[in-house]
Amino acid sequence: MKIPQFISVLLHPIVIPTVGVMLYFLVTPINFESNQKLVVLSLVFIITYLIPLLILVLFKKLKLIDSYKTETIHDRKLPIAIMLVVFYLLGNTLHHIQRFNDIALLFYATSLGLVIVYILFHFKIKASIHLLSFGIFTGFFMTLSVIHNQSFLLIIMINLFLSGIVAAARLHLNAHSPKEIYVGFFTGVVAPIITFCVL
Numbered sequence: 001m002k003i004p005q006f007i008s009v010l011l012h013p014i015v016i017p018t019v020g021v022m023l024y025f026l027v028t029p030i031n032f033e034s035n036q037k038l039v040v041l042s043l044v045f046i047i048t049y050l051i052p053l054l055i056l057v058l059f060k061k062l063k064l065i066d067s068y069k070t071e072t073i074h075d076r077k078l079p080i081a082i083m084l085v086v087f088y089l090l091g092n093t094l095h096h097i098q099r100f101n102d103i104a105l106l107f108y109a110t111s112l113g114l115v116i117v118y119i120l121f122h123f124k125i126k127a128s129i130h131l132l133s134f135g136i137f138t139g140f141f142m143t144l145s146v147i148h149n150q151s152f153l154l155i156i157m158i159n160l161f162l163s164g165i166v167a168a169a170r171l172h173l174n175a176h177s178p179k180e181i182y183v184g185f186f187t188g189v190v191a192p193i194i195t196f197c198v199l
Contacts, residue, residue: 008173020106
């Protein structure tokens with residue numbers, strides 16, 4: 001496997017939500033019980049990692065998509081439409097559990113980001129989902145800085161560095177144009193900020 005392809009798989013969008021929630025538990029000042037963390041992490045992993053994989057396998061079997069890589073707008077439409085609903089429902093579930101509003105914000109924002117990506121399909125713009133996820137990660141910790149009056153600058157800087165590596169890998173693989181990379185990332189950054197202002 002070539003290095004750009006390895007990076008794209010290692011830092012795949014379906015990995016980022018679980019990593020983001022794990023990091024949230026590690027760095028935020030809120031104390032959670034171990035069983036609470038385990039339940040939420042398990043829920044996030046199943047819904048944001050296992051379910052997308054199962055959807056892709058099912059859709060490929062049913063010939064609703066041409067490739068697991070979902071390289072075309074046609075292949076992306078239905079999976080993204082389903083996942084934006086799933087992410088919204090996950091955010092709604094967490095929002096009604098005491099002390100999990102921050103994590104609910106992450107998944108509401110992800111749902112909003114996917115709505116924007118879906119709308120862009122109608123303008124023939126295939127925004128990068130890889131960079132969308134890193135943008136959401138960045139915007140989420142920027143928003144947490146305001147909520148908790150605490151600096152998460154190191155996390156944000158590391159995320160920006162990784163975003164650059166992923167962007168370079170996606171461009172090298174000809175998976176996206178520079179425009180699609182930028183649109184994906186900045187859509188991701190603004191989604192948590194908009195969500196925070198609305199909520």
